[in-house]
Amino acid sequence: MPRVAAIIGSGAIGAGWAARFVLNGWNVRVFDPDPATPERVHAVLARARRALPGLGDVALPAEGELAFCGLISETVTGAEWVQESVPERLELKQTLYRKLQEHAGEETILASSSSGFTPSDLQATSNNPGQILVCHPLNPVYLLPLVEVVHSDKNHPDRIDRARETLAEIGMVPLRVRGEITAHVADRLQEALWREALWLVRDEVATTQEVDDAIRMGAGLRWAQMGPFDCARIAAGPEGMAEFLRRVGPALNWSRSKLTEVPELDAGLIGRIVEQSEDQSGHLSPEDLEDRRDRNLVTLLRGLASQGWGAGVALRRQDEARAERRAMPRRMADLDDPARPVLTVDRAVPLDWLDVRGRMIEARCLEAFGHATDRMLEIVGSAPGDGAAEAGFLTEESHIRHLDTAPAGAPLRIDSRLIVGDGTRMHLWHEMTSDGRTLATAEQVLLHVEFATRTACEAEPAVAEAMRRLARAQAALPAPEGAGRALGAPREVTRH
Incomplete structure (x- = not known):
């Protein structure tokens, strides 16, 4: 019997979760009062159908069923997993979790996609706080494997382990965050880079195109398969990490970074970013960019899988598990x-x-x-x-x-x-x-x-x-049609 996931909120993240669960054989129920919800979710699912099934070398299970519900009660009743992806407003989320717990089973995992709030924030007004976790993905959820699993001391270790096992079963790489901290790990790293990028444009050191090129032509390619610490090990060479860090450490105190300062996004800076961004990629629609993003990600991920490295390790592991099940x-x-x-x-x-x-x-x-x-x-x-x-x-x-x-x-x-x-x-x-x-x-x-x-x-x-x-x-099988055919021998051609 198919497992059931409930998706609460159907923006880019919620729709991405729905697509990943559906394509991994789960039945999915979606709740979002926005009338555009079915169209939005089906558009993301169509994009995911083109990208995710061919990512590995073994077929995914049969698709699950997708349903849109008008009530929270019918959405979550009987669901094994509930993924909340509503806007980042703490009071809204806390109110929603109280409502979810009126209808969800005691063993149901209630997971939030929140990028900023901690589990303790979300659990604060709940009668069953141990049921609520943060499982924060990156967009597009249906392709990028990372999901940050954040918990508080109110979450039982068995529930945390079960959440990580479930996420791994649908092809994700669960990163257990060792402590509660706003913005977790991935977003903190991304936001630090984003602040620096804004300063470079604001101070007219580089355009938006040049900032993007600095990443996608350089460090971004390294980071797709090695993080900053593995890259540092290579840079350290024979001297080793300890000596390397002692040598480069003083440079980190030089005033060449604005990691904790944010430039004022006044009309001038916003206008400059908009103009440069239009020059850079304004000829492409958001749908064109999403299509190119997915193609590029599939190419990178499959390349890493062929080498058994980085995110490709997770793809290989999924292929092996699917091949065994099939x-x-x-x-x-x-x-x-x-x-x-x-x-x-x-x-x-x-x-x-x-x-x-x-x-x-x-x-x-x-x-x-x-x-x-x-x-x-x-x-x-x-x-x-x-x-x-x-x-x-x-x-x-x-x-x-x-x-x-x-x-x-x-x-x-x-x-x-x-x-x-x-x-x-x-x-x-x-x-x-x-x-x-x-x-x-x-x-x-x-x-x-x-x-x-x-x-x-x-x-x-x-x-x-x-x-x-x-x-x-x-030997008793009939000779296959076309066997032994000489190169160039004519065959009937159907013209369209």
Whole structure:
């Protein structure tokens, strides 16, 4: 039975929470008296559908159901998780929590997206303060994994642990904040940078474009995969952190920072920022900027996942958990029926697999088929990419047919067959589909070779036997349409 999350408030943060929960299989109820709520939430969900499902290499669970409620009572009754994302007004939040606790179960987690208030602030007028936590995300909630979990001494450790486990299950990285402090950790760091940026524009040291370039062309790229302390370790070099900090420490007392001063946002400074910001990106609508932001984030996050670093570690962990839940085959023993094609890829189309026309990039198709081949090698017992091996499989020939395309976020699966497996040669057939449509096929021939001499040789006995068994089991399948087709052979073309 699907788990239920209640979302109270549907601005950018609340709608982002709704999208993340829905796309991770939860049923979601949304309460917000604003008549524009359904349109706003559906717009964010549509954007999230294009970006989040293809972020990892394993398909998300089936989508949960989304409902809009007119009463708080019907929104939160029976919900396992309630996420409050209303405006930052303390009295409003305290009143709301008293109302929520009239209808929420005792074990329900009541989490606030507040960026400024502490749990003690929110708990002050509650009869059950231990039920209320702060779980503060960053925007866009459906893509950025960080969520700050802030608690007071009134929150039982079991509730804190359960909150962190739930957040991890929906693909987030819960950062347990060690003490109550306004603006928590992430916003304090962001606000310090924001104050400096305002001073640089105010004093006409740099324009808004130049400030943004200083971050996105420099430190921002470092910070996407290493924080300031890891960067400092590199800067310290052989001398070590202790000596490095002793050496650079005095410079921190020089009056070259205005971290605690905020420039007056008078009409002149506001006008300058508006004019420069218009020159910088006024040709793009907010929707265009959000689209480009999501594409860039997906590219960065997937790149980090390929390296197993930074936020990419969380993506890999999610993929492994999903693959285990979906029982993706990894050995011959995992195959329910070896006589049927093998599911080797089960995921969604990532944003960065599409060109400017929305068609799948050829190289990405080859990449996906490469993953399918790796899975077939894994199933017969040959570990792809084993650097210590003296022999293994190398691709001798590939032939891909590009037949159709699918939008970002669409389901994508590859079913694979072993046409020939004689202990030395693997003749594979892969078929990529989405919602029943065939997008592409790939035919590949691999040879088992000694790497030093590049000469063909028999695979080790267990692998050779597994190849023969799988090939025999699938021999009765009808020949796949297009197998053995010569490059350039004509086929019927549908004109639109």
